[in-house]
Amino acid sequence: MRKIEAIIKPFKLDEVKEKLNEIGIKGMTVVEVKGYGRQKGHKEIYRGAEYQVDFIPKIKLEIVVAAEMVEKVIETIANAANSGKIGDGKIFVLPVEQAVRVRTGERGTEAI
């Protein structure tokens, strides 16, 4: 099992969710986050006051899938979240040791 963490632009969430649904991913966790990378913050000025956005709002998705699904999921997210412009985000894959479904006690891939 692997955990896929993807940082994407907020307005891409609906599209990514839809495309993931199409390949059979029916659940995910979503967090509102902020960050920066090569896409640096920028500032706007209003009446002499600077409004600096150092940390840019993004959405972080977390999905746990069976190892076989990883490539497909990466591809799906990368395509859907791509806008071609800087700040499109990143995808990370981490190993998952165990998963448990609270209601039934199922473990492993059954629990995903």
Added chain:
Amino acid sequence: MPGVEQIDIIAGADRNVKESISQNLLIKREHLISSFLDKREQAFTDKLSLLIDDYFRESYENSQVGLALGMIKNPYAIVALGGYGRREQCIGSDIDILFLFKDSVPREAEALIQEIVYPLWDAGFDVGHSTRSVKECIRMAGDDIETLMAILDGRFICGMSNLFVQVMEHLRRKVIRSRSGKIISLIVEDINGRHDRFGDASYLLEPNLKEGKGGLRDYHTMLWIARVKSDLRQPRDLEYLGYVSEKEFEALEDSVSYLHAVRNRLHHLAGRKCDQLYMEYQKEIADVITIVKKDGKQPVELFLGELHGHMACIKQQHQVFLSEMGFLKLQKKGRGILGKRSGVSGIIVTKRNMLDFVSLEAVLKNPELMIRIFEESLRLSIPISAPAKRVIKELDYLISGQFRNDPSIVNIFEKILLTVSSDYNVLNEMMNTGFLTQFIPELKGIQNLIQYNSYHIYPVDKHSLKTVETAKKLGMKANGHALFHELYHELEDRRILLWACLLHDIGKSLPSKNHAESGMIQARNILERFAYPKAFVATVSFLVGEHLYLIKTATRRDIQDEETVISVARRISNIDQLKMLYMLTVADAMATGEKAWNDWTASLVRDLFLKVLKILKTGELATPEATEIIARKKNELLSLRGINASGPEFSDSFEVMTPRYLLYVEAKDINAHIGLYSKLGDKPFVLDVEKDESSNTRIVTICAKNRNGLFSMIAGGFTLNSLDILDAQVFTWRNGIAIDVFHVTPPKDKIFEDENWQKTENRLLDILSDKINLAEKLKDRILKGKEEKRHTSKRPLRVNVDNDSSSFYTIIEVFAYDYPGLLFSVTHELFKHGIDIHMAKIATKIDQVVDIFYVRNFSGDKIESREETDRIKSDILNILETK
């Protein structure tokens, strides 16, 4: 006399009898409960209490231990306390009883408890019991207020009645009379603490039925205080003693019994004593209590609305009760009570420092007093008395069409709308007394209307009033909302914003799916009725209609894309409207609940706002003229191309064109460009040459796939072929296609012009295939050209890097003296700095050039670093020097 051991044996032997009594209770209780659940039982709490009374009486009569104790020697009484004492026993409640002994608690008391109480425990009841002598009881009640209150709720069940009477008499005469003030203060202190912990249940989504504001405890404290102050013996005494009117008491009783019904169902569902109405229980309860679906609303939404209405009633009565006692804050920070006077004849300030009408007749004669009292409340910062509120409720029919249309009354309302209330939220009071819903009848539809999701924690009417308050508060104090504060003070007419805040959700009263749209129409009707001028009405209804637009756009569309921002700018179309819409968005979201508004969302919306503002300010792109021009061009194009506007081919082409391109390029040229583009296919570029009849110059249009340095390559290519560039315009479409339009001097050789153009094309192909090193090839030519054009420059050369005018591009302006190859040099320099040219405008006048470049770095960002921009400036200046 039997010893203790013998009593134990006797008690044990009678266990069977006791068990059957408790079994009896269980059975009867089950029957009562199912009768209640079937809605066949009106006085449930009362009857349940009486069932339990029966148990104790029977136990008492059958008690062996009691027999042994003897009525003469050691008389005792069984007294019901707390909720049981008040005959308000709920399904999950504890049974609270007191075994009251005459002189001292005997050793046998333990056995008595076992005999009478244990069977109840065995049967699954929660029993709290105490054993006290009369003296002990009095002492403890005198020491501890909770004990005092519990005993004051006490009710004699069975045994020696005069023991109970003794205690109560003593408490009343000795304890209460001398310390009533202190006791009441302690009760009030407790109330405040409780309210702080549990919140205002009258509009929370998961209210605590007992402890929250508007919950059962508020009712109990009213009884306690009245008991202490005026020896209340039964709830109806609240009316008889003059604390509430008959109508008010009926309403109070109605609400309390509604709450009891809900609470009991909750206990039953949860299987335990649970007073917090969690969401998971709400639907089931609602389906039983409020069966019918009305106006497209779910039973659970109607139920919550009803529940909140009842809790609001209790809360109201409670507050009025307390303030009449003199317990609500009457003045700020202990300043003197005296000295506040009403400035309006017909309205007075009472001794308790509250506002009241002089008489009912005064109001009947002059209905305007009904709104003026709110005005005075605001001005003097003191509350309106209960009698005055009653009058307003009773006379609400006076708030008729004539009343509403009176401009002086509308003025007063505006004042109230505009002023920040410090202690007394006058708008809320207007709502609570029913004044506001008479004044603006459409508000009735959103009164107590619950929005059933975890996002909204207030019902729509409260939320709307909260939005108004939030806007005013943010506007008045900076508080970490500096931008809002700034904008608020720039507003010319705050009424527009505040009316919009008040009415923004009014559309929710209608079953339509789009409440913003339906609200817009309602807002218009309301304001037209109040005879506001057309422009005012139009702006407020615009704000109401668009109040979700900014937040939707900020979270669902790419705000780093200039297109998005421009389309928003066009839709909102003027700066004042934009500012007000932003403020409405912020106030609305903050008044919805924490989930709706946090730093994350706030920064997105603010970012969008500032970008749109800039576009509107520096704007040629989003003015109404611009919109018109582009619409006109679209139509022109349609006729030129002869295609159906709905055809996919056409709309596809239109999709990729940027706003600047559409604005600056003539329709016939756009048409030509589309034609040129259709020939591009896989080729790196296509080129078209046209003769400009008027000036005998040539117009060269190149359509190419954009790449870094494209412009410099083309410019260099022209210079290589000895073509002088007079003017140029460079555009990039959204699909990465560059449209470069050059005005060049005609070739010297007119006869073989076509062949020469073919040569140029071939050259360009080579350049774009990286077969030629332009910089090298042009080096000498440029040097020579510079020497020839050497000038004693009268005007200084200038390079300007502007990062302020646009949120999306860095704008580089170059003012210089022309020389052959200048354009190549400059654009090549930009390329070397990792800069991509999105749009450019090149113009020459005799021997001077003005070049404007809209650029970004290769990663798509503006070039914001000061170091970087300084370096670009100096590097370009170096090239420009002809000396």
